[in-house]
Amino acid sequence: MxxxxxxxxxxxxxxxxxxxxxxxxxxxxxxxxxxxxxxxxxxxxxxxxHPGAVAVIAIIDNKMLVVEQFRKALEKVQVEIPAGKLDAFEEPEAAAFRELEEETGYRAKNLVHLHSFSTSPGFAEEIVHLYYTDDLEKGEVQLDDEEFLTCEAISLDQAQDYIKQGRICDAKTLLAVYAWRMLVLTGTF
CATH class of the missing domain: 2.20.25 (N-terminal domain of TfIIb)
Structure with a gap:
């Protein structure tokens, strides 16, 4: 090779x-x-x-913040980690801070970049930048006009049940749950 x-x-x-x-x-x-x-x-x-996107594994009180929203492409409601696309000329870290607060109402005091990955390299150039935080403070939800979602904090067991039920089935959230599980089991990603 x-x-x-x-x-x-x-x-x-x-x-x-x-x-x-x-x-x-x-x-x-x-x-x-x-x-x-x-x-x-x-x-x-x-x-x-695609301009790229960010996603955040946000842990508060040993629970992960997730949002539930309808995804038209799949014709179903999904549970996902907070995420969103990069605005023009926006740095990924700034977008991660912004998207987390907009969707969950929590502000990260700091973020750790875990990895950047391609979503579908066979036909799309989209890169998702994945961040982690467990240092959160209450902020303010600021949804876009066309955005309808709810936020909840779920345990690792709930997340694994959501995977079994098909409520979590997107790659970024699956990766987030497995990374979180590794952190819980080993103390590191």
């Missing part, structure tokens, strides 16, 4: 020959790229462009 896993020098690199914009929305855009494959042939790649 190659040490260089990114960039134009990698043997699997796909050079972009043409980009065709398809859709420009409020949150995402879609483009179709024509690429040259490593064997010299061409192919198309449908790519969703």
């Amino acid at each position: 190659s040490d260089n896993n990114s960039g134009q020098n990698h043997p699997f690199y796909e050079a972009t020959l043409e980009t065709k914009p398809i859709f420009q929305g409020r949150m995402i855009s879609l483009q179709v790229d024509t690429v040259r494959l490593p064997n010299g042939e061409t192919a198309t790649r449908e790519i969703v462009r």
